[in-house]
Amino acid sequence: MTVEATAAPILRIDHVMKRFGGLVAVDDVTFDVKRGEIFALIGPNGAGKTTLFNGITGIFPPTGGRIIFDGREITGAKPHQVASFGIARTFQNIRLFEYMSSLDNVRLGQHCRMHAKLWDSLFKTPAEHREEQRVTERAIELLQFVGIERHTHTYARNLPYGSQRRLEIARALATNPSLLLLDEPAAGFTPQEKVELMGLVHKIVDQGITVFLIEHDMKVVMGVSRRIVVLDHGEKIAEGTPDEVRRDKRVIEAYLGTQH
Amino acid sequence: MSRLMASIRSTWEHDPRKDPNELVYVLLGIGALVFPLAVQVATRGSGSFLISQAADAGVYVLLAIGLNVVVGFAGLLDLGYAAFFAIGAYTYAFVASDHTEFTPIHQAIHIPFWIALLVGMFAAAGAGAVLGAPTLRLRGDYLAIVTLGFGEIVPRLFRNLGDWTSGVNGISALDTPTLPVWLNGPWSGDSLQLVQNFKIIDPLAYYVIMVILVAICIVLVSNLRRSRLGRAWMAVREDEVAAAAMGVNTVGVKLLAFSIGAAFSGFAGTFYGAKLSLVSPENFGFTVSITILIMVVLGGMGNIPGVIVGSLLIYYVIFNVLPGLPNMAADFANSIGAPGLNTPSGEYPGLSGEVQRLKFLIFGLILVLTMLLRPQGLIPSRQRAEELQKGVHEDTVIEDLNAETT
Ligand SMILES: Nc1ncnc2c1ncn2[C@@H]1O[C@H](COP(=O)(O)OP(=O)(O)OP(=O)(O)O)[C@@H](O)[C@H]1O
Ligand SMILES: [Mg+2]
Numbered sequence: 060m061t062v063e064a065t066a067a068p069i070l071r072i073d074h075v076m077k078r079f080g081g082l083v084a085v086d087d088v089t090f091d092v093k094r095g096e097i098f099a100l101i102g103p104n105g106a107g108k109t110t111l112f113n114g115i116t117g118i119f120p121p122t123g124g125r126i127i128f129d130g131r132e133i134t135g136a137k138p139h140q141v142a143s144f145g146i147a148r149t150f151q152n153i154r155l156f157e158y159m160s161s162l163d164n165v166r167l168g169q170h171c172r173m174h175a176k177l178w179d180s181l182f183k184t185p186a187e188h189r190e191e192q193r194v195t196e197r198a199i200e201l202l203q204f205v206g207i208e209r210h211t212h213t214y215a216r217n218l219p220y221g222s223q224r225r226l227e228i229a230r231a232l233a234t235n236p237s238l239l240l241l242d243e244p245a246a247g248f249t250p251q252e253k254v255e256l257m258g259l260v261h262k263i264v265d266q267g268i269t270v271f272l273i274e275h276d277m278k279v280v281m282g283v284s285r286r287i288v289v290l291d292h293g294e295k296i297a298e299g300t301p302d303e304v305r306r307d308k309r310v311i312e313a314y315l316g317t318q319h
Numbered sequence: 320m321s322r323l324m325a326s327i328r329s330t331w332e333h334d335p336r337k338d339p340n341e342l343v344y345v346l347l348g349i350g351a352l353v354f355p356l357a358v359q360v361a362t363r364g365s366g367s368f369l370i371s372q373a374a375d376a377g378v379y380v381l382l383a384i385g386l387n388v389v390v391g392f393a394g395l396l397d398l399g400y401a402a403f404f405a406i407g408a409y410t411y412a413f414v415a416s417d418h419t420e421f422t423p424i425h426q427a428i429h430i431p432f433w434i435a436l437l438v439g440m441f442a443a444a445g446a447g448a449v450l451g452a453p454t455l456r457l458r459g460d461y462l463a464i465v466t467l468g469f470g471e472i473v474p475r476l477f478r479n480l481g482d483w484t485s486g487v488n489g490i491s492a493l494d495t496p497t498l499p500v501w502l503n504g505p506w507s508g509d510s511l512q513l514v515q516n517f518k519i520i521d522p523l524a525y526y527v528i529m530v531i532l533v534a535i536c537i538v539l540v541s542n543l544r545r546s547r548l549g550r551a552w553m554a555v556r557e558d559e560v561a562a563a564a565m566g567v568n569t570v571g572v573k574l575l576a577f578s579i580g581a582a583f584s585g586f587a588g589t590f591y592g593a594k595l596s597l598v599s600p601e602n603f604g605f606t607v608s609i610t611i612l613i614m615v616v617l618g619g620m621g622n623i624p625g626v627i628v629g630s631l632l633i634y635y636v637i638f639n640v641l642p643g644l645p646n647m648a649a650d651f652a653n654s655i656g657a658p659g660l661n662t663p664s665g666e667y668p669g670l671s672g673e674v675q676r677l678k679f680l681i682f683g684l685i686l687v688l689t690m691l692l693r694p695q696g697l698i699p700s701r702q703r704a705e706e707l708q709k710g711v712h713e714d715t716v717i718e719d720l721n722a723e724t725t
Contacts, residue, residue: 116564142566154561156554158702167554171566173547177575180546181539187546194547214705234566 069094069129069238069269070115070146076123077110077293084110085121086293092238097260097270099280101304102290103313108273109151111290112240116148117141128238143171147236149227151243151273157216161207161226164215165198168233201229205259221252228259232268239263241272245279257283277314281305289313343624343698344537351530355523371522376634377529378591383614383630384536384623385583390612391621391700392549393576394556395455396463399470400611403581405603406446407439407588409477412490412598414438422483432496436589443585444578451577455570470608478600489599496528496593525594532590533627536583540623543579552576553702610637617689619696621703628698636685641678645671 068091077085085107092098100108114121115128117138126134133141147168156164173194179187202208205225210218215226224244231239241260245253260283264270274280280287281301289297289304291313297304304310354373358366382404389397412418413428415435420427430438454465477484484490543549551572554562563569592598610633618629649671652660663669668676689697695704 118560118564137568138560138563139566139568142564148564150561150564154558156557156561158557158705159550159553163550163553167550167562167567168565170547170551170554175547177548180543180548183542183546191546230565 067094067130068092068127070271071127072111072115072124073127074124075111075114075121075126077107077114077119078122083293085114085290087124088290088293088295089124090288090295090298092269092271093286094269095264095267096286097264097272097284099284099287100271100273100290101275101277101280101287104275105292106290107293108290109242110293112148112242112273115141115240116146139171142234142236145235145237146240147231147234147238148240149224149231149242149244151246153223153227155215155223155227155230158214160212161202161210161215161218161229162195162198162212164226164230165201165233166194168230169194169197169235172235198229198233201232202226204232204262205229220247224248224256225259228263232263236268238269238271241270243273243275246275253279277305340622340624340698343628347624347627355526367522370526372638374522374525374529374594375591376631376638377526377533378587378594379611379614379630379634380533380627381536381583381587381590382611383618383626384533384540385580385587386611387615387621387623387626388540388543388552388583389576389580390615391626392544392552392556393573394552395459395573395577397466397577397580397608398463398605398612399466399468399473399608400580400584401603401605401607402466402470402473403443403447403584404588404591404607405473405477405598405600406443407585408592408598408603409484409490409588410439410442410585411435411589411592412484412493415494415593416490416492418485418490418493421485429494432494432593435593436586439589439592440582440586443588444582446585447578447581448574451574455573455577467605470605474600474603477603484600487600489597489601491597493592493596493598495596529590532586537623537627544623548572548575613686617686617696619699619703622696622698622700625696625698625700629696632697636682641682644678644681645675648674 070092072088072090072092075085075088076083088107088111100111102108110119113119115126115133117133117136117140120135124134125132128141128144128146131144133144133146136144156167159167173190175187175190178184179190199208199211202211205228207218207222207225207229210222210226215223218226224246228239228241228244244260245256248256257279260270260272272280272284285300287297287299287301287304288295289307289310291309296309296313297307299307355366355370358369358373362369382400386397386400389395389400411432414430415428415432417427419425450465450469451462454462478486480486551562551567554565554567555569555572559569611630614630614633615626616629617633618627619625649661649669652658652670660670663672667673674681
């Protein structure tokens with residue numbers, strides 16, 4: 060169903076560390092994400108999952124280790140550079156541009172793929188006009204793709220919760236990524252909505268985009284991912300297929316230990 | 320496919336970033352055309368002073384449009400905006416007068432006004448880039464402090480570098496702008512006396528040039544607002560982290576906003592110096608920076624027509640209403656049959672003296688009242704209006720759902 064994962068990893072996390080003062084949020088974590096797969100990162104609260112995403116996307120650069128994307132080391136790159144290399148993300152606590160329309164949110168996502176210079180913008184050159192038109196068309200396609208085209212002209216903040224999560228995905232896709240990081244995309248969803256969202260994730264992978272998602276709820280992830288990494292207290296405690304992970308002793312402990 | 324096309328068409332028609340203010344523009348345009356005529360009729364031909372004042376007001380309109388790019392579009396607080404105004408004006412003094420003959424250069428420079436406008440603009444933009452590059456990497460609050468300091472330092476430099484700027488005396492006898500010689504028309508003869516030997520003398524000529532410059536600037540800034548860059552500014556203003564993660568070079572676009580704002584200030588400063596034919600370090604203090612900021616905020620941050628109306632209104636209040644207030648108060652006391660109020664006694668300087676003393680307090684009260692009644696500004700952008708509604712609408716839905724998951 061999905062594009063076959065090829066041998067060369069698209070993302071390599073190599074002994075990555077992240078300290079916040081005395082706290083080690085990510086502790087010497089190593090794994091690969093293969094091209095074309097749906098890869099999942101799970102773990103209890105505070106395990107360091109979001110911190111790892113922040114490290115990959117340059118928001119809080121790691122304090123140790125290397126991150127290699129598409130064969131190139133991107134450790135310490137600025138967030139906008141990471142985006143232009145082809146890694147897009149969504150945020151666990153939705154970070155849309157609330158007072159911009161859905162359309163503008165998605166158009167903004169295309170910023171780093173646009174060519175208009177200051178001069179073009181000042182004088183509305185024909186090239187700029189064409190580019191804006193193209194970007195608008197693409198934005199509407201993406202809104203249709205995630206299924207929220209009826210909210211095209213609504214301010215992002217006025218969208219229903221589920222549509223906001225979808226808009227964030229559309230905005231991330233607008234950067235034309237080859238790797239999409241989703242931080243708990245189904246958080247707060249009903250089981251029905253979760254199923255629909257996983258359908259969307261499959262549609263994204265079918266377009267040749269690798270999806271790397273964080274999920275809190277182990278059950279959701281079991282259905283979509285072939286490979287899973289489990290973090291606990293910043294450490295990688297397991298890696299493997301859903302079945303292997305489910306039977307892993309440390310995973311069971313970690314989950315039972317936090318879920319009282 | 321046709322659904323997509325229809326969808327795109329409606330986008331171009333209902334773009335929320337489109338100024339919903341065509342009416343304001345039309346009224347401003349008509350006002351600008353009718354104003355000189357109306358003034359001449361009302362004053363029976365002796366309205367030059369008012370027209371000249373209107374051209375000066377235009378300088379503030381330019382300044383406000385420029386500061387709006389920085390504060391309204393990009394959300395950067397610039398408290399030293401007048402510094403760039405000073406740089407523009409002094410640039411004109413240097414490149415278009417005999418002054419440099421008396422500086423260590425020993426050589427007068429006379430660049431035509433039209434080119435000097437660009438020189439002043441780029442000088443200020445350059446200063447903006449130099450100041451912004453290190454500062455804009457830091458958190459937003461630092462910019463306010465650094466610009467505040469810059470705004471204090473620049474006029475002081477011009478005052479204290481006596482060898483170069485003749486200090487407190489300022490620089491006078493700046494070149495009178497000339498029309499480009501190739502630009503022939505009724506004004507090139509003496510009959511109209513607007514322009515003699517291509518020199519621009521009549522206030523009306525300054526007024527016309529100012530209206531044209533403002534119109535050009537409105538078009539350019541509106542274009543910016545509706546471009547890739549305008550969108551990036553808006554995004555950075557709302558959420559810098561998200562904007563960066565979506566591929567916006569946040570430092571870069573903020574620096575552009577800051578420099579473009581500075582360019583406007585320099586441009587306006589050049590015009591100001593040329594029209595006044597004089598620059599002095601006293602004209603560019605903190606009060607100027609704050610006045611422009613008030614114009615932007617009171618008019619409606621982020622919205623160009625709002626900012627224009629705000630600047631015209633504030634200019635009118637500061638330069639016409641407030642100076643006339645003491646006399647108005649005295650006349651009022653007489654007309655209500657209480658001339659006794661006007662007699663000074665002891666500490667009391669008479670009503671007009673008292674009003675003179677309190678006029679900036681009155682100005683402050685007007686500002687406070689306006690902002691209380693209309694916090695979004697007189698003619699706000701749709702976004703600002705919505706943002707200020709934030710407390711009214713319910714945000715809790717989203718927050719509750721987030722809480723559930725953690
Ligand atoms: N900016 C920061 N400064 C200090 N500590 C931080 C910061 N960000 C995260 N942490 C800490 O790092 C640890 C890991 O947090 P992180 O958000 O990565 O967890 P998570 O696995 O995403 O958890 P959740 O499932 O709750 O989202 C936590 O103890 C958190 O308090
Ligand atoms: Mg998290």
